[in-house]
Amino acid sequence: MNLDQLRELSKAATPGPWTSSWNRHGDGYVRSRHHGMQYLLDVEYNYAPGQDVLADAALIAAMRNHFEALLDVAEAARELAQSADQRDWTPALGDALARLEAQP
Numbered sequence: 001m002n003l004d005q006l007r008e009l010s011k012a013a014t015p016g017p018w019t020s021s022w023n024r025h026g027d028g029y030v031r032s033r034h035h036g037m038q039y040l041l042d043v044e045y046n047y048a049p050g051q052d053v054l055a056d057a058a059l060i061a062a063m064r065n066h067f068e069a070l071l072d073v074a075e076a077a078r079e080l081a082q083s084a085d086q087r088d089w090t091p092a093l094g095d096a097l098a099r100l101e102a103q104p
């Protein structure tokens with residue numbers, strides 16, 4: 001999936017801010033309020049041993065809240081990598097961009 005496709009997904013998704021929380025049973029939730037409506041994603045507690053559903057919910061909320069800024073950084077990195085003067089970037093940048101664009 002490329003950066004343009006990721007940006008389209010972000011535009012189509014419910015805007016934030018998103019927050020994470022949990023109930024007394026240990027189930028994790030990711031929530032957003034938009035136009036007076038609450039949107040809720042339930043993160044199932046039925047995980048394999050060693051997995052932390054609350055950390056997963058917090059990560060999902062944080063990623064959504066920062067996604068546009070991260071896409072901006074990735075686009076700036078892509079522009080730099082494609083610039084005529086590639087002395088300013090490292091092979092690690094090219095490798096990171098290739099991994100990002102290779103994700104389904």
